[in-house]
Amino acid sequence: MDLLSKNPWINHYPTEIPTSINYEERTLQSYLKEASEKHPKKAALHFLGKELTYQQLYSSALKFANQLTTLGVKKGDRVAIMVANTPQSVISYYGALMAGAIVVQTNPLYVERELEHQMVDSGAKVIICLDLLYQRVKKVWPKTSLEHVIVTGIKDYLPFPKNLIYPFIQKKNTGITIDVDYGRNVHSFVNLLKTGEEKEISLSFDVKEDLALLQYTGGTTGVAKGVMLTHYNLVANTTQAIRWMYKMTPGEEVVLCALPFFHVYGMTVGMNYSIMHASKMVIIPKFDTKQILKGIQSQKVTVFPGAPTMYIGLINDPNINKYDLSSIEVCISGSAPLPVEVQQKFEQLTGGKLSEGFGLTEAAPVTHFNQVWGKRPTGSIGLPWPDTDAQILDAETGEFAKPGQIGELLVKGPQVMKGYWNRPEETQATLQDGWLYTGDMGYMDDEGYFYIVDRKKDMIIAGGFNIYPREVEEVLYEHESIQEAVIIGVPDPYRGETVKAYIVLKENHQLTEKELNEFCRKHLSAYKVPRLYEFRDELPKTMVGKVLRRALLEEEEEKLKSSESDDQLKSS
Incomplete structure (x- = not known):
């Protein structure tokens, strides 16, 4: 059987998208260094009026990496980040990688039970958290292997006078009084950066084996599991995203980062995409339609990764027509099915393209996507990305299904995880002969477009x-x-x-x-x-x-x- 018969979807690839890519065997953090060298004065991020250049971002990450090393973090140690979308979340992420650590992204909404499970399961040595969350961390600390807590606040990277006003607004909105007992093992993020050395840390990496990330599954179907993603997994998936959006220009795009960085989708198509592509991130700490609309207009956003609920919220905002959204060129939707009516309405409002894709944490996360500037069948999750194989498994026969038959979606590719952290039996059940069993039910049509009908469990x-x-x-x-x-x-x-x-x-x-x-x-x-x-x-x-x-x-x-x-x- 030839490749076109086996993988009919590649018939629909435009000439600009290769069916196979030569992925660079590099660490994620090396792309931040490269961006700082090629575009030192270019804005790397915009946060509520505050901007950092690529040179400043790289310098901050380097200082943070050296401070982690001073605190005893060694290659392979786990460093947890429990921070909303802020400059600190980007600095912490890349700084931890520079120190050789494995990042553990932690949801700021976690209650104590969930936080304790993740810290114990991952064996995290250090956690960076928001000051609002410190008391929660403090309560579970004795039950974990945490040695150090690094505390930061939203105000730390706000411009004057917002940084002075924000604590009062924060207290009014949350009712929480910030009470952090700084001491030998509790550190101020800002103070660490002030005294951090700006020297490169020399470490060797096997990017196909060394983990960059422990990304915990949402736990919506049971206990959250740590998905082991290597540098190669994440570099490959981000590279696939860049090649899929082939009309976007390196060093010139502006990416709206409203999806949480602690979620693998926001991390890959928001943060990692921006760094690898030397784009400017417009960072939004929480979903707020007014803030997003203002951000798109003022910063001339060109790329907007989001979720259906975000687009639904925006098109139902009564003031949406007061904003100029014409800068938007590409919107990528994931995490849940995108209603056709929402896609059509948002494209009418912006003039950009809104395409739906599919992925899961275990695949870093994207495996399928509709073409941005090509055919997009109604209801389809699109085509497998370059180097990504996909098949539908017939549960009754145990064989790959024919077009139109419903079965479980299986995927294989360079973005697929190494396995589950400390869970060999579950790894073996989910990864078989290189195939990732997604648990999603779907089918492929005659042309190679895939459709999801639902979760196997749903x-x-x-x-x-x-x-x-x-x-x-x-x-x-x-x-x-x-x-x-x-x-x-x-x-x-x-x-x-x-x-x-x-x-x-x-x-x-x-x-x-x-x-x-x-x-x-x-x-x-x-x-x-x-x-x-x-x-x-x-x-x-x-x-x-x-x-x-x-x-x-x-x-x-x-x-x-x-x-x-x-x-x-x-x-x-």
Whole structure:
């Protein structure tokens, strides 16, 4: 079988995108050094009015690396970063890599239990955290292997007079009084940089074997696992992103970084992409539509990686037409399915291209993407990236499925993880013969375009029928009054499971359960129509905008337990 028959998707690659790339065997941090040498005076990042040049960013990362070494960090030690999108998060990330450490990205929203699990599991030696989070870190510290805590605050990199005003605004909004007991093992980030040496640290790396990152899976389906990503994995995936967006010019682009850097998607297509491409990062600490719209207009953003919830939030902002968004050329959407209506509306508003892709933490994260300047079939996650093989596994036969058949998506490529940290059995179950078993159900069409129908674990079996939540959600998004929708399966004594829809309506829109049910019956087979509807003001989400189905399922389980308890009390 020739390559075109085996991998039909490469028929659709434009001449500008190679089917295979010669990846540089370099460390991630070497790209920051290169950018500082080629573009020393160019702005590397913009943060709420404050800018750092590439020369300043490299110098800060180098000083931080030397201070980590002074604190006893050696090659292979784990350094955790629990910071929102700020200059400090970029400095800490690249500084830790320069010191030879393995970065552990930590979600600032973690509660103590989650934080303790990650610190114990990773064996992190140092953590960099926001001052707002210090007391949380302090409580779990004795149960971990942490030796040092480095504390920073949003105000540390704000321009005057914002840096003086911000602490008062922060206290008003959070109610938290900053109380950090600096001492021998608790350090000020700013003070460390003031006294840090600016000398290069000489270390040797095997980029295909040495880890750059322990990226913990979201834990939406169980206990979070540490995904081991090498320098080569991350360099390869970032290189693939650069080659896919071939019209973007090195050293000239402006990238909106509103996706959290502690999430692998924001880290790769936001931070690492910007550094490798010598682009300017417009860093947004948290999702705020006004701040994002102002940032796009004032900084002339050209590249906007985001999640569907971000684009939904922006197109529903009543003031969006007051801003000039015409600088946007490319928007890349991931982390959740992108409704067609959202794609079309956002492209109308900006004049740029919004394309959907697919990935997972275990693949650094991107494996598939729609063409930015080419064919984009409705509902497709696109084509596998260069050097990325993809197949659909038929669960019944154990063979690769034919086009159109639904099965589990398997991927293979240079971006695929080394394995799970300290979990050999789970690694063996997920990585087989070089194939990464994604747990996502989908199919490939005759032309080589891939489609995801749902997570293997999310599939609903009602009355013997397989129902994929994404298909039902796509129909719901077609309704003009619906802003967000999510489908889950809830226990049903007769059908086994039944379909429940959670709905968030657009502002000033009204919709009854009866009207929605009639709408669904026009567009779905009877067995797929939701039997239960619940209207909400908002849905539980991760920081990157992915709806937490698990949280909704847990709510339903609690309701069921409570109902059973009430029944028992009545019968007694």
